[in-house]
Amino acid sequence: MSLPKIDTAIATSAPCKHCGEASYGADFCCGGCETAWDIIHAGGWEAYYKVRDNNSAVPVTQGDRSFAYLNTLSYREQHTRRHGEQLQTTWYLNGLRCPACTWLVENVTRAQDSIGDVQVNFSDSRLDLTFHESADLEHLAEILAGLGYTAGLQPVIEHGSSGELLRLGISGALAANLMLMSLPFYAGISEGFGAEIFAWVACALATVLLLYGARPFFTHAKIAVQNRAISLDLPIAMGLSGAWILSTTNLVRGAYDLIYFDSMGMLVFFLLLGRYIQGMGVRKALSAGRRLLADMPQMVLLEGKDEPIAAQDIQPNDVLLLSTGDLVPVDGFLLSDSAVLNMHVVTGESHPVDLRTGAPILAGAVNMGGTLRLRAESAFDDSRFAQLETMARDLRRHRPRRYGSTLATGFLIVVTLLAVGGFIAWWSAGPLQAASVALTLFIVACPCALALAEPTARAMAWAKAAKHGIWLKDEDVLDKLTQIREVIYDKTGLLTDGKPKIVATHCFITQRHWLDAAVLTLESATDHPIVHAFKEHLTPRLTLPPATEVRVIPGAGVSGMVDGRHLVLAAANRLERFGLSPATRESLREFAAVMNSTSTLVCAALDGQPAAIYELRDEPRPEARQLVNDLRERGLQQTIISGDHAGAVLSTAATLGVEAYQAEMLPEQKLAWLKEAETQKVLMAGDGLNDMGALAAAGVAVTHDEASRAAVHFADVVLQGRDISRIHHLFSLAQTTQFATRAGYVLSLGYNAVAVSLALAGTIGPLTAAILMPLSSLSLIGLIAACFRGRSPWAS
Amino acid sequence: MGILILLVPVTLVLTATAVGAWYWACHNRQFDDLDSPAYKMLLDDQEKEDTI
Numbered sequence: 126m127s128l129p130k131i132d133t134a135i136a137t138s139a140p141c142k143h144c145g146e147a148s149y150g151a152d153f154c155c156g157g158c159e160t161a162w163d164i165i166h167a168g169g170w171e172a173y174y175k176v177r178d179n180n181s182a183v184p185v186t187q188g189d190r191s192f193a194y195l196n197t198l199s200y201r202e203q204h205t206r207r208h209g210e211q212l213q214t215t216w217y218l219n220g221l222r223c224p225a226c227t228w229l230v231e232n233v234t235r236a237q238d239s240i241g242d243v244q245v246n247f248s249d250s251r252l253d254l255t256f257h258e259s260a261d262l263e264h265l266a267e268i269l270a271g272l273g274y275t276a277g278l279q280p281v282i283e284h285g286s287s288g289e290l291l292r293l294g295i296s297g298a299l300a301a302n303l304m305l306m307s308l309p310f311y312a313g314i315s316e317g318f319g320a321e322i323f324a325w326v327a328c329a330l331a332t333v334l335l336l337y338g339a340r341p342f343f344t345h346a347k348i349a350v351q352n353r354a355i356s357l358d359l360p361i362a363m364g365l366s367g368a369w370i371l372s373t374t375n376l377v378r379g380a381y382d383l384i385y386f387d388s389m390g391m392l393v394f395f396l397l398l399g400r401y402i403q404g405m406g407v408r409k410a411l412s413a414g415r416r417l418l419a420d421m422p423q424m425v426l427l428e429g430k431d432e433p434i435a436a437q438d439i440q441p442n443d444v445l446l447l448s449t450g451d452l453v454p455v456d457g458f459l460l461s462d463s464a465v466l467n468m469h470v471v472t473g474e475s476h477p478v479d480l481r482t483g484a485p486i487l488a489g490a491v492n493m494g495g496t497l498r499l500r501a502e503s504a505f506d507d508s509r510f511a512q513l514e515t516m517a518r519d520l521r522r523h524r525p526r527r528y529g530s531t532l533a534t535g536f537l538i539v540v541t542l543l544a545v546g547g548f549i550a551w552w553s554a555g556p557l558q559a560a561s562v563a564l565t566l567f568i569v570a571c572p573c574a575l576a577l578a579e580p581t582a583r584a585m586a587w588a589k590a591a592k593h594g595i596w597l598k599d600e601d602v603l604d605k606l607t608q609i610r611e612v613i614y615d616k617t618g619l620l621t622d623g624k625p626k627i628v629a630t631h632c633f634i635t636q637r638h639w640l641d642a643a644v645l646t647l648e649s650a651t652d653h654p655i656v657h658a659f660k661e662h663l664t665p666r667l668t669l670p671p672a673t674e675v676r677v678i679p680g681a682g683v684s685g686m687v688d689g690r691h692l693v694l695a696a697a698n699r700l701e702r703f704g705l706s707p708a709t710r711e712s713l714r715e716f717a718a719v720m721n722s723t724s725t726l727v728c729a730a731l732d733g734q735p736a737a738i739y740e741l742r743d744e745p746r747p748e749a750r751q752l753v754n755d756l757r758e759r760g761l762q763q764t765i766i767s768g769d770h771a772g773a774v775l776s777t778a779a780t781l782g783v784e785a786y787q788a789e790m791l792p793e794q795k796l797a798w799l800k801e802a803e804t805q806k807v808l809m810a811g812d813g814l815n816d817m818g819a820l821a822a823a824g825v826a827v828t829h830d831e832a833s834r835a836a837v838h839f840a841d842v843v844l845q846g847r848d849i850s851r852i853h854h855l856f857s858l859a860q861t862t863q864f865a866t867r868a869g870y871v872l873s874l875g876y877n878a879v880a881v882s883l884a885l886a887g888t889i890g891p892l893t894a895a896i897l898m899p900l901s902s903l904s905l906i907g908l909i910a911a912c913f914r915g916r917s918p919w920a921s
Numbered sequence: 922m923g924i925l926i927l928l929v930p931v932t933l934v935l936t937a938t939a940v941g942a943w944y945w946a947c948h949n950r951q952f953d954d955l956d957s958p959a960y961k962m963l964l965d966d967q968e969k970e971d972t973i
Contacts, residue, residue, distance in 0.1 A: 176963050224960035246954040290952060294943040302936050326929060 161272045170232055177225035192266035192276070193424045199435045200262075204278060208255055211241045216252040216266075217419035218245070219830065220274040230274055237265050252276065266421075277419025289404060293397050296338035299330050300390035306330065307387040324381050328373060331386035338393045339365050341400075360537060361396065364567040365389060368891060371560060383557075385891045392568065392898060399577055399902045405588060423454055428498065437505045445499045449650060449675060453490045457501045458483060465494035465676060493677050540570040540881075547885050562887060569880040569894040577902060578869030582909050586862040589913060594845030595855065602841045605825050606859035608806055612756055612852070613799065613823070615811030616767035616777055617743060618832065622847060625743035627662035628724060631716070632737040640736055642667050643687040644729055647694060650675040651683050658741055678702050682727070690732050697726035697738070698770045698789055705730055713738065723776035725769055745777050748850040753781045755853040766795050766819070795819040810852060812836060827852060865912035869905055876901045 143158035153159040165173060194200055205214040221227060227245040230252065234243040239260035244253045256262070266276045306327035309320045342365065345358035368389040375383040424433040428444040436454035439445070444460065447453065453466070464480050467490060480486065486499060544566045551559040583603060590597050597603065614620050634640060641663040648659050650672045672692075675685035681702045682695030693703045697717040700710045713728045713735045720726070724740040756763055764785040767774045774788035787798060799807065799819045809816070809823035812832035820826040821839050828840040829847050837843055844851055880897055883889045889897070946952065 172965065176960060224957040227957045228961055245957065247957040248954050291944060291947040294947070295940050298936055298940050298943070302932065305932065322925070322929060326933070 164233070164268065164271055165229070168233060168236055170229055173225055173229045176228070177223050191424060192263045192270070192421055193433065194278075194422045194435050195262035195266055197424075197435060199438050203437075211255050211257055213253065213255050214262075215279075216254065216276040217279055218250050218252050218269070218274045218276055219419070221245070221247060221250050226274070229272070230269060233268060233272065234265060237261075237268070240265070277421060279419050289401055292338060292341075293394075293401050296334060296390075296394045296397050299334040299338060300387070300394040303327055303330050303334070303387040303390035307384075310382055310384070320381060324376055324384060327384070327386040328376055331369060331372070331389055334390055334393055335365060335369055338397065342396070360540060360567055360570075364564065365392065367560070367564045367567065368392070371557075371564060371891070375557075383561075388568075388891060388894070388896070391896070395898070395902055399581075399906065402581070402584070402906060405584065423452060425451075425454055439501050439505055441501055441503060443501045445501060446496060447492045447499060448496050449492055449494065451492050453486055453488055453492065453499065455488050455501045455505055456503045457486050457499045459486055460498040460500055461496075463494070464492065464497040467491040467493050467677070494675075495673070536570075536877075540566065543570070543881060543885065550885075551887065561891060562884065565884040565889060565891045565894040566881060568891055568898055569884050569889070570877050577905055578873055578909070579866050581906055582862050582865040582869060582912075585865070585909060585913050586858050590855075590858060593851060593854065594848075595851050595858075596843045596845065598841050598843065602825060603859045603862045605805070605841070606808070606855055607863055609761065609808045609825060609856070610806040611762040611764070611802060611808070613807060613809045613819070614763070614765050614783075615795075615809075615816045615819075616765050616769055616774060618812035619810050619829075619849065620745045620749050620765065620777060620781065621743040622746060625658045625725060625741035627658050627739055628742045629740040630662075630737060631720075631740075634731065634734075634736050638667065640729065640731065642669050643690070643692050643731075644694060644737075644739075646670075646687050647672045647675070647683060647685050647692050650685065651677050659739075692736075693728075693730040695728055695730075696770070697728050700728060700730075703730075706733055709733055709735055723772045725773050743773075745780055746847065746849060748848055750781050752850045752853055753783055755850075756856070757782075759853075759856060761856075766790055766798065766816075768795075796822060799823060808852075810849065827855070861913055865909045868912060869909055872905055872908055873901065876904075 141153045141158050143153055143162045153162065165171060201212070205212045207213075218230065221230070224247050227247045230245050231243050234240055234252075234254070237260070239257040241255035241257060243255070245251070246253070254262075269276060306323045309323050339362075342358045342362045346362040349359055368385050372384040372386050372389070375381075423436040425436050425439065426433045426446040428446055439455050445454075445457070459480050459482055462482055464486075466478050466480060466486065485502075488503075544563045547566055548559045548563040551562045586603055587597055617625075632640065645659050645663050646669045669688050672685040672687045675683065677683045678695075678699075681699035682693065684691070684693040684695075684703050686692070693705060695703055697713065700713060709730055713730070716735070716738060717726050717728070720738070720740070724742045727739045727741060728735070729737040729739070753763060762785070763783050764787065765774060765778050765781075765783050766787040767777075768790050769788060771788040774786050778784070778786040790798065795816050796819045799809065799822050804822055805824040807823045808825040808827060809820050810827040811820050812828055820828065820836060825842065826836075826840040827842045827844065828836040829844040829849075830837060831847060832840075842855060880889075880894070880901075884894065
């Protein structure tokens, strides 16, 4: 049976008017884009299309986030603050692709009733809203979601970086003025006209600078000493204090040409500058994180109350009413007679679990059966799932120290020994001269270059990645990437968009239209990705009441009662899970075999008899082939693993040029298979829907921001949007980072070797040292920046 | 050279003013978003009816 040819006319027709993706002959690629177009034109905001970046457009995905929380009292209390007569609040928006989106969001928001003012910060994806008490925030959030911008909340956090920038600027002002005040001494006029005024003013400014600008160094040094850890802030703090003490002593003595306040000032300024630049990369990554993890609290119905409450507000002993598909928000006990739950996110099992009255239920489970009653045992934050999330976050924060800091520790010890040695050696020339040499050594043996090399390289890598929509969750990812030898792809949802389309239907019974309606009704009760395929393809002429006794088996299918008849919709290779008679299974299988299709086959059985077979196709993404080629050139082994049937997986593998593949895998099998490999050398890319276990076990886990929430939480790398060609960029970036770090070490060690020798020989004084020191930091930053520019994987 | 008695304090006052302006800018979030203002310039703001 030959495959139908794609009509090339349709394939090359005009793209979606809203997002620019292929739309196969229609004006829009999906309902979401069409809605967005309508909203924009209705409001008169068409100028948006002219100004936005055309390569940043993305189809509007229909999310299922509920914004009901925004109109509750709880939200008002916890997330808003008073601002004169109005209230203020902050949201995080997902979906801002270019600054033109900020204009659109701001204007759409302002056009709503009772909104005072709105500011959208593009780099942070943050929306600051000022509004009147009567504003309908839920409605606003829904409109924005319709345009493709989903709002989420974070626990209230204060903006930290303005303090750093402030300190940097003030230190710069003070340092510059210190240099000004030192001018007479540079010019050689140290007596006469009152040069001492300058010296004393310089002293005053330097004192302010030391107490305010240099405070972070002293604070960190103190913490390090208290914890008996070695920190590079220690010699910096000592060097700065030494410079101040020495200069003030000389000032009092009247030796005006031996004061070094301006050098001290430059030291502080350049050190702060270096740290700020480093911090920029970190801040960008953090803000990407806030945006991705921002979410709306779930609303839950309590027994006996009309209005739902936020999940956060659940108290122990509350009785919750959960419908089909609802996530269980807290740990508790079952009150209903029976329930069917999917514990996938919690335990990794994909089989749903049958429970009886009194059974304990863990937060994170999904209700697969009908409405269930649950008595809450814990409050929201105390549930096991919340604890797991906190634990995962903490684990990440307390990683063991990198070898770079061991190097730095050794370096520190050597420097201290040399300084002490130098002091003793020069003692015969006088104590002040000896102190001067020791001070010079401390300043010039800039630990900063060494300390800065690795963090600066990482920060630049981070920032570069963030700029291209790649969010690296923690610092070690880049190192781990250099160890990777094997790449494993999940098929559906990663290599493909996970949005299969129905390409053909084979119906065995006469009531075709009834069957279509019934299939649609049953599928609507689930959140399978293929629901959309059915919705788009089937246009039923009648509406049926909702399905009952719905039972979903993840990875296999769904069964339920529709209009009094028992309907089963299952993947052709998973029929045995649904209690169908062997005869029915055989005839469905035979038909499927005859079709010999590379499509995914979904079988429908009505009252135990074969009813229809639907052919679904999920084409791989266009950039996937290029990615496979690129990674093959890097010498990486690639495999596709999928729960889909062999024909479909083979077809995808052949299209992309991947030699190895595993088909028909259950989630547990995927995990087991992965564990057989050396996990630290494996990069797994998936969307978390049925590969959570495998993702968590892999050395590096990559997912995208449209994947399941659990995947976004546990993955190491999150891509913005579905373009997976960036996986190749990850490897390039990791390589560049490693190179840049090593280059940085070479530069700083070489510089130190030369400078320390000069200092010990007495050839340079603290003044020259203070000039050399920032030079080393700057050249280091410059070198690392050059590494990233020169080898940019995005250059062409 | 007596003019220095005047100039030094003037310098300090100027510095203080500059520092004050910097402080205002940082706290007023002037440096937070450096990308959007470039685009907002190109588009017209909508006139809004006063509904409050």
